[in-house]
Amino acid sequence: MSRIVHLAVKVNDLEEATKFYTEVFGFTEVKTGRNREHISRHMTDGHIDFTLMQYDSEDSHEATIAGEGPRLHHWGVTVDDQELAAEKIKQYGGTILSAKGEGALKFRAPDGTIAEVVKPGRYNEK
Incomplete structure (x- = not known):
């Protein structure tokens, strides 16, 4: 069963x-780390991965x-099969x-x- 495991918020000041x-x-x-064009700080409330993202530039693609500006950037849901999910996303207009x-x-x-599909365990959900 799919479930929401991740919320990512774009911020100006990490x-x-x-x-x-x-x-x-x-x-x-x-944990905190660099990921492509931003720094991500993963936090938790004990149940969900809540990530703050500060981009190097507002002009970066992502x-x-x-x-x-600051906003909810994306949310993430686990799926057992990413390829099948991608096909369904396209089939239904995504x-x-x-x-x-x-x-x-x-x-x-x-x-x-904007959202993302990930394999179970990516965000160490409980």
Whole structure:
């Protein structure tokens, strides 16, 4: 069964956002690393991977797919078969945004929102 395991938020100031979510909600940091054109800070509430993303430039391709400025960038759902999910996404009017073979297959749903399908375990869900 598929389930939501990940939310990614694009932020302007990674440290300020981290402080906000740790102090206000008690989220804990899991790991921080560079991923293509941004720094990702993975945090958790104990159930879901909540990631803050600060892009090197607002002009980068991945930064622009969700729009300018801070916002929900994308959400992620686990699937058992990414290739089958990609075919269904296209069949029902979605557009694949990622190159084949990337661990997280990003897509734009017909309503314009951005999401990704990942294999179970990518975000160490419980």
